[in-house]
Amino acid sequence: MTDRPRHRLATRRLAEAVDERVGGARFVREALGKVFPDHFSFMLGEVALYCFVVLVVTGTFLCFFFEPSQRTVTYDGSYAPLQGQQVSAAYDSAVRLSWDVRAGLLVRQVHHWAALVFLAAIVVHLARIFFTGAFRKPRDLNWIVGVTLLVAAIGNGFAGYSLADDLLSGTGLRIMFSIVESVPFVGDTAAFWIFGGEYPADDIIGRLFVVHILVLPALIAALIGVHLALVVRQKHTQFPGPGRTEENVVGTHLWPAYAAKSISLLLAVVGVLLLLGGLVQINPIWIYGPYDPAAVTTAAQPDWYMGWLEGALRLFPAWELRAFGHTVPNQFFPAVLMPGLTFALLYAWPFLERRATGDHEVHHLLDSPRDRPVRTAIGATALTFYGVLFVAGSQDVLAVELGVSVNGLTWVLRVLVLVLPIVVGLLVHRWCRDLARGDAAEAEAEAELAIDERAPRRVSASR
Ligand code: HEM
Structure with missing residues (x-):
């Protein structure tokens, strides 16, 4: 034999x-035997999934060495400029991880890069779901799970980079303290309760650690489970094309063709993250120094996914509301109200659109963005709005680079954040209409050409 x-x-x-x-x-x-559509955009969710796997593996390694405590210790590790300085145990252990633990710096950097790419993949995945109408019934439920994943991922990213207790993250925590404090009626109590006293309180690092390594990862893992179970149960959507109907799914079987594709993607994600972690420096906390409430780093910027909030804080004018003997502080509007509205709108979008269009049908065939000019224009408007806020989050660095005044640039960005989204929305609307009016026969011919002869044998399964 x-x-x-x-x-x-x-x-x-x-x-x-x-x-x-x-x-x-x-x-x-x-x-x-499950059939997966062949379009590349269906792999964006998987990029997020594999980043999460890398985050869990590298995060477990970091836990062996990180000490989530604000007690004061004297640094005596290998980084000479810090020797003899009084720092927190959290900062001390994070610097030791980078300088004295074998492969510690690599794993720390891979972990940080994985968080950045994780959020980027989630946002691009969300954009594909939005612009193709994949959120319509019956996937509106999975859209809600997805938005919750986004919120949890942003929260976990913030909790994670706040742990090292360096000058940059401490500045972020200080901002967060005043944001929580700004909430009318409950803000003071909530801020004291969360941080364990007046800022800088002694409990916040320990608490953030539990949230970062247990509460939010468990929530994210459970939600990913529900999210994927729903994808399996409801089956994938697909772009319209020859042989594709509302009743079938055309693509390749999970085993062996799609599994090979997906495992290759996992290896590629791990490879890229290892390269980034090994070659591109990220968050060099030994250069920033330990947190000191009386100091602040120059050119301080948060991780990219917090940039829109930072930008909103920088652009919002110095207004505050006084009524009935109460003051609603300035930061409440850009940092509580604006993100609150953002996520409320995201959660509600499938239902708002259904109400506006009166379309209560179940959809398995996707829209081409050009065929839905209003939705596409609203999406482009929103992306431009958050894009300008993101740029505003580094307006100080930009002003230095461009050699212009920070105040002047802030005013330009204030105008842009209101005007540019509308201009972009109108242009995109018009562009979609023009494209949709284009030659239908040409579009059909293009669709046929797009069938890749080398793709694994296509199969179709009924829903
Ligand atoms: C941790 C974050 C996330 C992970 C790991 C994840 C993963 C995935 C995967 C692997 C798929 C199947 C392949 C695909 O269609 O791309 C999927 C589908 C889907 N996701 Fe996500 N996702 C995440 C976040 C989100 C977010 C933020 C949203 C929207 C707000 C969302 C909405 C959806 C929907 C509606 C589907 C079904 C799409 C279809 O069948 O065409 N997901 N997700």
């Missing part, structure tokens, strides 16, 4: 033994 049949026999026997005890052969057969 050759090796192969013997090997096959062993696998088969193992599979039968497992099935006899726990069952599930039918489930596995069905799962392996």
Whole structure:
């Protein structure tokens, strides 16, 4: 007997033994036969998924060495400029991780890069879902799970980079303290309760640590489970094309073709993150120094996914509201109200659109963005608005680079944040209309050309 049949026999026997005890052969057969659409944009969610895997693995390594405590210690590690300085144990252990733990710096940097790419992948994935109408019934439910994942991922990113207790992250925490404080009626109590006293309180790092390594990752893992179970249950959407209907899914089976594609993507994500972590410096906390409430770093910027909030804080005029003996502080509007409205609108979008269009149908075929000019224009308007806010989050650095005054640039950005989104929205609306009016026959011919002859054999499954 050759090796192969013997090997096959062993696998088969193992599979039968497992099935006899726990069952599930039918489930596995069905799962392996699941059909995945071939379009690349269906892999964006997987990039987010694999970043999360990298975050969990690298984060576990970091936990072995990080000490989430604000007690004061004297630094005596390898980084000479800090030697003899009184720093917090959290900062001390994070610098030691970077300088004295074998592969510590690599793992720290891969972890940080994975967080940045994780959020970028989520946002691009959200954009594809939005612009193609994949959120319509029955996937409105999964859209809600997705928005919650986005909120949890942003929260966990912020909690994570606040742990090191360096000058940059401490400045971020200080801003967060005053944002929480700005909430009318409950703000003071909430800020004291969360931070464990008046800023800088002694409990916040320990608490953020529990949130960062346990509460939010568990929530994210559970939500990813629900999210993917819904994708399997409801099956994928697909772009319209030859042979594609509301009743079938055209693409490749999970086993072996799609699995090979997906495992390659996992390896590529891990490879890119290792390269970034190994070659591109990120968050060099030993250069920033330990947190000191009386100091602030120059050119201080948060991680990119917090840039829109930072920008909103910088652009919002120095207004505050006084009524009935109460003051609503300035930061409440850009840092509580604006993000609150943003996420409320995101959650509500599928239902708002359904109400506006009166379309209560179930949809499995996706829209081309050009065929939905109003939705596409609203999406472009929103992206431009948050894009300008993001740029405003580094207006000080930009002013130095451009050799202009910070105040002048702030005013330009204040005008741009109001005007540019409308201009872009109108242009995109018009562009979509022009494209949609284009030659339908040409579009059809293009769709046929787009069929990749080299793709694995296409299969179609009914829903
Ligand atoms: C941790 C974050 C996330 C992960 C790991 C994730 C993962 C995935 C994966 C692997 C798929 C199937 C492949 C694909 O269509 O791309 C998917 C589909 C989907 N996701 Fe996400 N996702 C995340 C966040 C989000 C967000 C923020 C939204 C929207 C607000 C969202 C909405 C959806 C919807 C509606 C589908 C079904 C799409 C279809 O069938 O065409 N997801 N997700």
